[in-house]
Amino acid sequence: MIGFIGLDVGSVSTNIVFLDDEGRVRESVYLRTNGRPIPAVQKGLKQISRLVPPRTVIRGVGATGSGRHLAGIIAGADVIKNEITSHATASSRLVPGVRTVLEIGGQDSKIIILRDGIVADFAMNTVCAAGTGSFLDQQAARLNVQIEDFGELSLKSSSPVRIAGRCAVFAESDMIHKQQMGHDLPDILAGLCEALVRNYLNNVGKGKDISGPVVFQGGVAANLGMRSAFERALKKEIVIPPNYDVMGAVGAAMLARDYVSRGAPTAFKGFGAAETDFRARSFECDGCPNFCEVVELSESGAVIARWGDRCGKWSNSVPQIACG
């Protein structure tokens, strides 16, 4: 059989999916990036190679996420796409007719407005992390609640407490106050979900026309409390797609499938890329007062890519990798 691979290398997690010939999601792997994207991609490739059926030919590879260029070079990607296009592609194909995508990950959050299957508008969080998953992570740690149990517990709440959601620091002092007043844990957890939803809608969703069907994806969509808080705030049913936590990777794989269907051969380097010796180093260029931090990636000792310079002195001096 033939299939496609999608890589989503984010700051928190690295997701890899395998799609079959029809574009269905067959396998997925979820790993922590741990700030080291190269080993994460290699480990992920190794794990997925054990999951794909024997004698599978990989016809295309797509990479997305903030580490997409790095991942694309390591694996040999046919398409290197930004997260927004990838997420929108996946949800518009898996949930036909979708008009709004709410995506909340560990470090960022975005809203994508689709009309007739194409992106009409989008926004990402700008100045603050209060509207992201790390907000819940931090407060959960303070309350000694496992993040996995967070949603379930919060659903037991009968009257969520009001917590200021504008800023994670304000929220924390607000929450401590409510704790000391003797409020119940589920009520506090439900209050936190509502605070996050308020912040998200006022910040990322500001001025956007949120109409249904609404899809909620990204790691935070695992939290049932968040889903119900969104449903209460928007007064709309919220759809959580089956592969909600790997939608970026799914979208990238779909885009790779589209790309090679025009007859292009794949640039995939094979699962052997997991064993190749990739090394990244960085240095500060002292050519001008910008002191750019240049990153240099080498494969088995040979420099294959550089980036991070404003003027192109370093990045243009290695053969360019074509980006689809």
Added chain:
Amino acid sequence: MKVTFPHMGNLWICLDAMLKYLGIETVVPPPSSKKTLDLGSKHSPEFACMPLKLNLGNFMEASEMGADTIIMAGGCGPCRFGYYAQVEHVILEDLGYNYRLVVMEPPEKHISQLLSRIRYITGNKPWIEVIRGIKYGYSKARAVDMLEMAAMRKRPLERRPGQTDTALNEALSIIAGAVYGKLDEAYARASEIMEQIPVDRKPVLKIGLVGEIYTLLEPFSNLDLEKKLGRLGVEVDRSIYLSEWVNDHLFMGLVRGVRSSSLYTRLSAPYLRHFVGGHGQETLGAAAYYNNKGYDGIIQILPFTCMPEIVAQSVLPQFSRDTGMPVMTLIVDEQTGESGYMTRLEAFVDLLAEKGARKEELA
């Protein structure tokens, strides 16, 4: 007297020419860089916008090169920029710098007010000479703008990435180096260089850049927005060019035949009928202008905490709903991490390309 001034894109080329013509010694600060920003932010109020921090950094670097007098623009609108010259001067005094300050403010009533401020710098030069100097500086600004416009058209079509920017740098240094009386000749040579950039014919997307003047004009502050969009296959135009701004605000529209911001003010009427400071009203007018011109999309750019542009930003969704024109806002500050920025630009360009492809299918 050694005069310096803040950087804002290629403003230095025209100011330097004007002052040198009048026999005034100038110190052009080193181009704005991370070092400039580090110096500036270290001594600025944290809540000030990025232009203040870069101005301050420019003055500190110019002082090391011997500058002792600052020429700085002012203003009297609701935007706090009007007060920056004085604030920056006080900060510099507190840090022990010994600078004299001359604020060039838009004349409230008559151009003579501007001339008397210029007098302070030019001393006893005859008026005719002063006017010639100003005209000369303005002509350089005009030449610079025309070359930048050529670069914006060429970038998405260039055969090898980077060729346009190499050519633009060469063309600009010819204009910068041109002496009085030789400017026309220099401009002909410079535009020839731009003309020679090898290009491929292909369809391009067109994006209008609107927003706050400093972040529009200074590539360091907007993380090379025009270059990045050009590489993504986008032809850009911006709502503000230096020469147009000078004509509008310093000459009070004296030069005819140049696009003027009064056009934007007129076009902004359905959305914002009142001056809100800075270029807030023009941002909406320019958005309407690009919509009328058949552009594919609009990007608004502003420094974090910019009040006039925040007003415009909150009206833009209404404009976008009425016209169907995609609009994206980019906010810049001290951050230099570019990945989030690139993600937004790429996604916006994808959006416009998809939308265009869909339109063609339906046509």
